[in-house]
Amino acid sequence: MNHTELLKGTLSTIILRLLEEKGRMYGYEITQMVKEKSGETILIKEGSLYPALHKLEADGLIVSEEVFIGKRVRKYYNLTKPGKKATRTSVDELLAFMQTIHNLITSELNPAHGAA
Amino acid sequence: MNHTELLKGTLSTIILRLLEEKGRMYGYEITQMVKEKSGETILIKEGSLYPALHKLEADGLIVSEEVFIGKRVRKYYNLTKPGKKATRTSVDELLAFMQTIHNLITSELNPAHGAA
DNA sequence: GTAAATACATAGTTTTGTGATATATTGTTA
DNA sequence: TAACAATATATCACAAAACTATGTATTTAC
Numbered sequence: 465m466n467h468t469e470l471l472k473g474t475l476s477t478i479i480l481r482l483l484e485e486k487g488r489m490y491g492y493e494i495t496q497m498v499k500e501k502s503g504e505t506i507l508i509k510e511g512s513l514y515p516a517l518h519k520l521e522a523d524g525l526i527v528s529e530e531v532f533i534g535k536r537v538r539k540y541y542n543l544t545k546p547g548k549k550a551t552r553t554s555v556d557e558l559l560a561f562m563q564t565i566h567n568l569i570t571s572e573l574n575p576a577h578g579a580a
Numbered sequence: 581m582n583h584t585e586l587l588k589g590t591l592s593t594i595i596l597r598l599l600e601e602k603g604r605m606y607g608y609e610i611t612q613m614v615k616e617k618s619g620e621t622i623l624i625k626e627g628s629l630y631p632a633l634h635k636l637e638a639d640g641l642i643v644s645e646e647v648f649i650g651k652r653v654r655k656y657y658n659l660t661k662p663g664k665k666a667t668r669t670s671v672d673e674l675l676a677f678m679q680t681i682h683n684l685i686t687s688e689l690n691p692a693h694g695a696a
Numbered sequence: 697g698t699a700a701a702t703a704c705a706t707a708g709t710t711t712t713g714t715g716a717t718a719t720a721t722t723g724t725t726a
Numbered sequence: 727t728a729a730c731a732a733t734a735t736a737t738c739a740c741a742a743a744a745c746t747a748t749g750t751a752t753t754t755a756c
Contacts, residue, residue, distance in 0.1 A: 512745065627714055
């Protein structure tokens with residue numbers, strides 16, 4: 465991630481949202497899709513992704529299914545029912561939060577003098 | 581903060597932006613303004629604010645000026661020249677990042693079947 | 697056959713916000 | 727006037743979350 469700190473708290477939401485949109489996905493696929501959809505600006509590292517996926521699974525929001533592609537294991541993830549609900553909450557909260565921040569940092573500059 | 585993790589990385593930008601808008605401000609004033617402007621949703625804690633202010637000052641982006649109001653010390657902060665430049669970069673980066681996240685989490689749902 | 701890409705995983709570190717706590721002044725109100 | 731809330735700053739211990747680095751192994755491309 466080039467933005468480093470900024471992503472905090474948004475990664476799980478992004479993962480949930482992609483799973484909602486695409487149905488089953490595996491880890492590496494998620495990193496590639498985020499990379500592509502973000503115009504190469506958001507590059508999720510393995511050290512961030514896998515712990516995040518494991519936590520979502522431990523929380524019962526996603527379930528994994530191991531599939532062998534030749535000799536290579538691939539772990540596909542799907543949303544659970546609670547996961548689908550959590551996705552909506554999570555996405556809505558993030559959008560609301562970003563709107564609030566947007567308002568905070570883009571309000572008019574010094575309206576005191578020279579308001580057009 | 582209710583949003584907890586989400587604020588990560590955005591606090592310094594918010595502080596810089598408020599200083600850009602209002603000119604000199606003191607810590608407590610910043611917390612109150614953020615609280616008000618965010619509709620009571622973003623509540624900056626002292627344990628977050630003061631370390632953030634001290635770091636910005638250590639980095640030379642803001643300068644403090646102690647003013648006595650009666651017997652109480654009040655520390656006013658102002659942007660330095662590098663601080664003004666950093667504010668622009670910081671705000672622009674945050675807006676761009678939020679736009680990217682917005683695109684990521686609001687793209688159309690399953691366009692494969694049933695595209696209106 | 698060697699390097700790059702695919703695909704998973706974890707340990708240790710850093711960053712950053714929170715909770716708790718401390719100090720002290722000022723304003724309100726019972 | 728005593729008690730409490732609000733104002734105002736500050737720090738420490740803790741937790742959460744992402745990163746770096748490292749490791750393993752297969753598959754693909756040159």
